[in-house]
Amino acid sequence: MVAMDEFHPSNRILMGPGPSDVHPRVLKAMATPLIGHLDPEFLRIMDDIKAMAQATFQTKNDLTFVVSAPGSAGMETVLVNLLEPGDHALICIHGVFGGRMKDIAERCGAEVSTVEAPWGEPINPDDVKAAVATHRPKVVAIVHAETSTGVLQPLEEISDIVHDAGALLVVDAVTSYCGTDLKVDDWGIDAVYSGTQKCLSAPPGLSPVSFSARAVEALDNRKTKVQSWFLDLTMVKNYWAGAKRAYHHTGPISAMYALREAYRLVLEEGLENRFKRHHDTHLLLKDGLEALGFTYLVDPSYRLPMLNAVKLPAGLDDASTRSRLLNEFNIEVGGGLGKFAGKLWRVGLMGESCDANHVNMLLSALKTITN
Amino acid sequence: MVAMDEFHPSNRILMGPGPSDVHPRVLKAMATPLIGHLDPEFLRIMDDIKAMAQATFQTKNDLTFVVSAPGSAGMETVLVNLLEPGDHALICIHGVFGGRMKDIAERCGAEVSTVEAPWGEPINPDDVKAAVATHRPKVVAIVHAETSTGVLQPLEEISDIVHDAGALLVVDAVTSYCGTDLKVDDWGIDAVYSGTQKCLSAPPGLSPVSFSARAVEALDNRKTKVQSWFLDLTMVKNYWAGAKRAYHHTGPISAMYALREAYRLVLEEGLENRFKRHHDTHLLLKDGLEALGFTYLVDPSYRLPMLNAVKLPAGLDDASTRSRLLNEFNIEVGGGLGKFAGKLWRVGLMGESCDANHVNMLLSALKTITN
Numbered sequence: 001m002v003a004m005d006e007f008h009p010s011n012r013i014l015m016g017p018g019p020s021d022v023h024p025r026v027l028k029a030m031a032t033p034l035i036g037h038l039d040p041e042f043l044r045i046m047d048d049i050k051a052m053a054q055a056t057f058q059t060k061n062d063l064t065f066v067v068s069a070p071g072s073a074g075m076e077t078v079l080v081n082l083l084e085p086g087d088h089a090l091i092c093i094h095g096v097f098g099g100r101m102k103d104i105a106e107r108c109g110a111e112v113s114t115v116e117a118p119w120g121e122p123i124n125p126d127d128v129k130a131a132v133a134t135h136r137p138k139v140v141a142i143v144h145a146e147t148s149t150g151v152l153q154p155l156e157e158i159s160d161i162v163h164d165a166g167a168l169l170v171v172d173a174v175t176s177y178c179g180t181d182l183k184v185d186d187w188g189i190d191a192v193y194s195g196t197q198k199c200l201s202a203p204p205g206l207s208p209v210s211f212s213a214r215a216v217e218a219l220d221n222r223k224t225k226v227q228s229w230f231l232d233l234t235m236v237k238n239y240w241a242g243a244k245r246a247y248h249h250t251g252p253i254s255a256m257y258a259l260r261e262a263y264r265l266v267l268e269e270g271l272e273n274r275f276k277r278h279h280d281t282h283l284l285l286k287d288g289l290e291a292l293g294f295t296y297l298v299d300p301s302y303r304l305p306m307l308n309a310v311k312l313p314a315g316l317d318d319a320s321t322r323s324r325l326l327n328e329f330n331i332e333v334g335g336g337l338g339k340f341a342g343k344l345w346r347v348g349l350m351g352e353s354c355d356a357n358h359v360n361m362l363l364s365a366l367k368t369i370t371n
Numbered sequence: 372m373v374a375m376d377e378f379h380p381s382n383r384i385l386m387g388p389g390p391s392d393v394h395p396r397v398l399k400a401m402a403t404p405l406i407g408h409l410d411p412e413f414l415r416i417m418d419d420i421k422a423m424a425q426a427t428f429q430t431k432n433d434l435t436f437v438v439s440a441p442g443s444a445g446m447e448t449v450l451v452n453l454l455e456p457g458d459h460a461l462i463c464i465h466g467v468f469g470g471r472m473k474d475i476a477e478r479c480g481a482e483v484s485t486v487e488a489p490w491g492e493p494i495n496p497d498d499v500k501a502a503v504a505t506h507r508p509k510v511v512a513i514v515h516a517e518t519s520t521g522v523l524q525p526l527e528e529i530s531d532i533v534h535d536a537g538a539l540l541v542v543d544a545v546t547s548y549c550g551t552d553l554k555v556d557d558w559g560i561d562a563v564y565s566g567t568q569k570c571l572s573a574p575p576g577l578s579p580v581s582f583s584a585r586a587v588e589a590l591d592n593r594k595t596k597v598q599s600w601f602l603d604l605t606m607v608k609n610y611w612a613g614a615k616r617a618y619h620h621t622g623p624i625s626a627m628y629a630l631r632e633a634y635r636l637v638l639e640e641g642l643e644n645r646f647k648r649h650h651d652t653h654l655l656l657k658d659g660l661e662a663l664g665f666t667y668l669v670d671p672s673y674r675l676p677m678l679n680a681v682k683l684p685a686g687l688d689d690a691s692t693r694s695r696l697l698n699e700f701n702i703e704v705g706g707g708l709g710k711f712a713g714k715l716w717r718v719g720l721m722g723e724s725c726d727a728n729h730v731n732m733l734l735s736a737l738k739t740i741t742n
Binding site: 204 | 372374375377378380381382383385387389390392393398399400401402403404405406407408410411412413416419422423426439440441442443444447451471474475477478479566568574575576596597598599600601618619620621622623624625626628629631632635638639697703708
């Protein structure tokens with residue numbers, strides 16, 4: 001075949017639902033020459049990453065590590081390990097990603113029931129209470145930050161309900177992790193997964209996860225093999241910990257270099273400072289977007305700071321405006337997903353993409369386009 | 372927690388079973404700032420990668436793409452999509468990775484029978500012929516290059532046997548791909564998977580795969596959902612091709628930048644030149660290792676050029692010698708896997724790690740250690 005040219009991408013400003021901009025230190029770390037996946041130096045990198053994952057999840061869970069695949073594989077890792085055929089799973093759905101959890105739980109052979117809320121609203125704890133009383137599920141799964149709607153789901157009351165019913169609480173924290181408070185231990189979360197390409201601002205491709213002692217007990221008491229070999233924690237955990245650090249699959253060396261540096265940046269800033277930056281920048285963006293006629297889908301009390309789901313002003317066309325933003329200003333914002341396709345924008349302020357300069361670039365570009 | 376220092380890995384020479392050394396052009400490409408996973412420019416990168424995957428697999432298969440996870444996930448992608456509960460899979464086992472395929476096929480709910488050969492020998496086509504006559508399998512799976520033993524498995528005769536019996540031929544080409552000839556179309560391979568960290572010399576984390584029209588037909592005729600959501604080709608293929616390039620999961624942007632550049636290097640060299648380089652460098656290493664008292668496990672007629680499985684000379688200790696190679700000379704070679712643990716070395720000559728300088732470095736270091 002004809003040789004292809006070198007690739008020179010445009011210099012995009014990433015303000016969609018992820019990936020977010022990546023700090024030059026992370027890019028530089030990723031370009032470090034490789035070492036082996038069983039090299040003692042690489043095992044130390046894994047230990048470092050585990051410790052920083054624990055710190056950022058605010059957990060002491062020993063089974064805290066990083067799945068060698070994107071956030072969707074983290075979702076599947078959690079469900080496929082905790083569910084066996086015939087188990088009952090209660091899935092809370094208030095957007096695309098709750099629906100995805102239901103699909104995966106069904107593929108695990110679980111009996112699935114759902115609690116739903118209108119897209120743009122959080123799940124009502126009373127509905128969860130009624131459903132766990134009816135179904136006595138093994139697992140209740142809920143999305144903390146619905147990337148499709150911009151809703152921040154309060155978790156503490158639901159956690160109590162789930163544990164009072166003897167079930168395990170599974171939380172999708174793909175978009176909230178490292179951008180708003182997420183207290184895995186204090187809130188009693190039994191299994192949590194996230195992605196690297198949102199508020200952590202590492203490249204996409206990995207999924208940090210953490211499992212409580214109760215979740216590990218459920219895993220140890222399985223009667224059947226986990227249906228996925230690649231995601232089977234009974235094996236993966238021996239690569240991440242334990243006396244013998246056994247080979248399972250080849251770890252993604254370069255992506256782990258990048259993740260280690262991204263975690264260092266998070267901890268240098270400090271979680272509280274980082275959460276405040278996301279909150280403050282969100283308010284700046286909100287004022288600017290509202291002045292241009294955009295309106296928020298979600299009530300302020302449940303609004304995500306890092307994922308701004310906004311309805312377009314009358315007369316502004318979705319596709320052509322996003323296309324102009326991308327082609328004339330190099331700015332990416334996200335369109336609506338699922339039932340919101342064509343009707344909503346999702347403006348991301350995640351990690352390195354969350355600062356006043358990004359907000360000003362976007363607002364200036366929008367003013368130029370709409371004038 | 373206490374902030375961690377910047378990470379400065381040792382400057383390793385990678386001569387194990389993968390990862391292999393990565394070209395500076397690939398590292399540089401990986402450090403390119405990110406664009407979005409649905410950006411038109413990224414979709415073009417995916418198209419480029421698909422075209423170069425087709426060229427290197429020597430196939431016109433339209434369903435040729437890259438799984439967003441390491442080679443083991445590529446193995447699982449192939450089996451989980453082609454097998455349904457109750458299907459019969461015949462798995463050829465002559466090393467660790469045939470055993471892994473059996474494990475995965477069983478997790479798919481398939482009935483599994485096996486054809487085995489002693490570790491260090493190829494599978495005998497007559498045994499496959501007898502087994503397909505007995506079991507009438509839907510799928511026959513075999514490893515082209517057994518990374519645990521160093522055996523190169525001839526495929527053409529077995530392919531005819533499999534197709535005469537109406538079955539699909541699945542091939543593990545993790546270690547052979549881009550290092551020795553692999554003619555997916557000419558040899559009638561129905562599904563093939565590989566990894567990026569062997570003779571392709573990109574970082575680990577992705578798995579190129581390709582499916583024949585017959586395999587796609589089997590996929591289209593499934594009666595049940597694929598048990599893995601993340602690996603379900605009925606959805607993944609719409610992200611890689613088709614009119615609407617639908618979102619499935621967030622593609623691993625930086626790893627794809629690296630892969631594109633690694634493919635460019637392969638095609639600039641040319642497949643035939645690359646295969647010859649692997650062959651010639653293998654002979655150079657062989658002469659040197661044999662002069663030092665190492666002996667090859669595998670008969671020359673079935674010997675892999677890029678994975679040299681050698682028994683240690685009398686008196687040379689496995690663990691302490693590999694430890695000295697790593698700590699004093701920064702050279703990584705692989706130890707034995709499975710039943711060969713402690714008894715065998717696996718010396719890799721893969722991609723960028725395959726040249727006379729690498730061979731000379733290793734032989735010199737070994738001479739110093741053994742003198």
